[in-house]
Amino acid sequence: MANKLNPRQNQAVHYIAGPCLVLAGAGSGKTSVITQKIAYLIEHCGINARNIAAVTFTNKAAREMKERVNKLIKGKAARGLTVSTFHNLGMNIIRKEHKALNLKNGFSIFDAEDAKGLIKEIMLKQNELDTDNVDLVQSEISNFKSAMISPQTVINQADNATALHIAHVFERYNQALQAYNAVDFDDLICLPVKLFHEQPEILERWQRKLRYLLVDEYQDTNESQYQLVKLLVGDRGGLTVVGDDDQSIYAWRGARPENLSLLKQDFPSLEVIKLEQNYRSTARILRVANAVIS
Secondary structure (H helix, E strand, O other), rough: OOHHOHHHHHHHHHHHOOOOOEEEOOOOOOOHHHHHHHHHHHHHHHOOOEEEEEOOOOHHHHHHHHHHHHHHHHHHHHOOOOOOEHHHHHHHHHHHOOOOOOOOOOOOOOOHHHHHHHHHHHHHHOOOOOOOHHHHHHHHHHHHHOOOOOOHHHHOOOOOHHHHHHHHHHHHHHHHHHHOOEEEEEHHHHHHHHHHOOHHHHHHHHHHHOEEEEEEHHHHOOOHHHHHHHHHHHHOOOOEEEEEOOOOOOOOHHHOOHHHHHHHHHHOOEEEEEEEEOOOOHHHHHHHHHHHHO
């Protein structure tokens, strides 16, 4: 395995003494670090595959990562490994803990169109907001949830009539989801975070289950995703995150590139490793790209 890695990649794969941040640009082999590290954890560190989770942002990226892991680890050794998106991980937590969240078995997941229809229905009943603004209201509610802000906090902080109306729509929307035995896409992250904060014994059970967590494209995490990672890892340090501090494509939906620097505060023993060798572009292209970034 090691002879396929450059020295920095090799260092990132084999570092397990504590939490690790791998700073890596596009084309620097960061996905290789995650997949090879999963293999290393299973084959050399005695960690069972079912106690490892690797998370990323798209189903396509998760599929590709799982395919690459399956080429490295043969047979039953990879059985039970979690390679998924953040939302799939959150959904699995909610499914197992639905009773603690006051949800019945077989709860529904509202997609963006379902959620939009429900918000519009609430706005029509309130008759205080123009339903032409339903997209804006939906976006605001999504941002509140991603930032882990409760309806009551939004109501208390509203400084004008429009903000207060949106806050009341948010409150009634959450109540309606509960009545429908449903969650929306943002709930898949924020409900597990809320649950873990409120019920430490459930969090401890998940911390025991997930002994090592790997996260790709960490610069694209929002507040709720950051908190989910922080809670699951706890103080054990079983964490490797890969991110590019020059590249965040999800700022429009609450991504916080500053989460990379927050890691050092929350995990003081954080080891930072930079992957500076690029396998995808020529030196000239890299010089131009770095000049543009600067």
